[in-house]
Amino acid sequence: MNEFLNFNFSKSYPDFELRTSGSFPHGIIAIFGPSGSGKTTFLNCIAGLINPDIGEIRLNQKLLFSTNAKTNLSPDKRRIGYMFQENLLFPHLTVEQNILYGYRLTKPEERRIDPEHIVDLLEIRPLLNRNTEGLSMGEQQRIVLARALSTSPHLLLLDEPLGSLHASMKASIILHLEYIYKELQIPIIYVSHSLSEVLKISDYTMVMNQGNQLFFSATKNLLEHPELSSIISPGTIQNIFEATIIEHRAIHGITMVQIGATVLAVPYIQEPTGEATSISISASDILIALEKPQNISARNILITKIEKIDSLGSTILIHTNSDPSLKVEITSDALNEMKLSVGIEVYLIIKSNSITLMD
Known part of the structure; x- marks a missing residue:
């Protein structure tokens, strides 16, 4: 070395x-x-x-x-x-x-x-x-x-x-x-x-x-x-990405951005398409479901698989194999009740207004 x-x-x-x-x-x-x-x-x-x-x-x-x-x-x-x-x-x-x-x-x-x-x-x-x-x-x-x-x-x-x-x-x-x-x-x-x-x-x-x-x-x-x-506190882990603006839906108050192979709806931003913007998503703001949610208000539903599971004391950090990989923070109780394990398919639910971006 x-x-x-x-x-x-x-x-x-x-x-x-x-x-x-x-x-x-x-x-x-x-x-x-x-x-x-x-x-x-x-x-x-x-x-x-x-x-x-x-x-x-x-x-x-x-x-x-x-x-x-x-x-x-x-x-x-x-x-x-x-x-x-x-x-x-x-x-x-x-x-x-x-x-x-x-x-x-x-x-x-x-x-x-x-x-x-x-x-x-x-x-x-x-x-x-x-x-x-x-x-x-x-x-x-x-x-x-x-x-x-x-x-x-x-x-x-x-x-x-x-x-x-x-x-x-x-x-x-x-x-x-x-x-x-x-x-x-x-x-x-x-x-x-x-x-x-x-x-x-x-x-x-x-x-x-x-x-x-x-x-x-x-x-x-x-x-x-x-x-x-x-030495770490629950709720402090963020997913930080550089994203590209691909579409505006002003009438709905959202902008579509792309990070890797993933497209997300974020709060509307007045920048031209093709421009880069920075976004952050708290790991504790992402929900996990075993079945595709129906009739919900969240604009972002992603299908992925669990790649890795880490224990952080009282909380659990899930890593996905999506592009890009996302970190999701859940309780150990949720992990056990849902019987989550590496390799299983899950749905991630992300509300657009839980995504922070630069004005």
């Missing part, structure tokens, strides 16, 4: 202690856990903004920090891009000047990424001559991300990058992050307390709670770990 980060360190405060050890393979790594679990402290130690009390950190085998070797590279020498929770743009500079700020601070021989490529990758060329005032939250996020990438970092740290965004805007940013890794091959460490984001974007996940590293897992196997049920 190609590991880009190796770490073994601890950091103590009067009322909190972070203890962590491990290595990360190349890809998008999520750090997941509730608020106060030590996720941001972990990032700050990697970035050099906080010094661990004891331990060692290596990036691509380069020693960044070691108490034994008395090594502590300053943040500017670590070649790490950091996107903080707050959108820290320079208000006196244009969008283009913000992006080029980091590029110009990078030594010419260390510049690997052309800012023009970043601009096109993040679809922000129409914004270049604008001031930062008046930008939407999603636009601000992309500008901050572009500025971090303009330094040609060896690692990108993202601290709750979607925390300030409406749920319906998140799919677009997630899609851009996936493009970044695919195109630039820069490993990403992505901090979040949203299990939906983690499941959507990451290849691997480190789960933390109260300063402790509970476990590290391939994200596809994340829900199989029983420790997870103690």
Whole structure:
């Protein structure tokens, strides 16, 4: 396994202690856990903004920090891009000047990424001559991300990058992050307390709670770990997708969108057909039936099969084999009463007004 980060360190405060050890393979790594679990402290130690009390950190085998070797590279020498929770743009500079700020601070021989490529990758060329005032939250996020990438970092740290965004805007940013890794091959460490984001974007996940590293897992196997049920709440899992508008039925107040092979009716949106939009569906808002429902008001009835069943403490998460796969949250009582199992055919019922989308 190609590991880009190796770490073994601890950091103590009067009322909190972070203890962590491990290595990360190349890809998008999520750090997941509730608020106060030590996720941001972990990032700050990697970035050099906080010094661990004891331990060692290596990036691509380069020693960044070691108490034994008395090594502590300053943040500017670590070649790490950091996107903080707050959108820290320079208000006196244009969008283009913000992006080029980091590029110009990078030594010419260390510049690997052309800012023009970043601009096109993040679809922000129409914004270049604008001031930062008046930008939407999603636009601000992309500008901050572009500025971090303009330094040609060896690692990108993202601290709750979607925390300030409406749920319906998140799919677009997630899609851009996936493009970044695919195109630039820069490993990403992505901090979040949203299990939906983690499941959507990451290849691997480190789960933390109260300063402790509970476990590290391939994200596809994340829900199989029983420790997870103690730190997640029912009703918090979202299905997040990028959809294409295919038809408007204004008289009925709905718009038809397509995601993969699935067509859904969503609340009416005033955007032309062919445009992309982001949608989110709470896993707890999807109903399951064993027979096709008749004479009901819900506009979306999908036939599919159960692909996987995960236990999350008091609730159950059903994964379907539809295109795209949907996650459905039900009670263990419903699972037992309906005798649901992997491979059986079911109907999913989704009310159009339970689907959230960007205006």
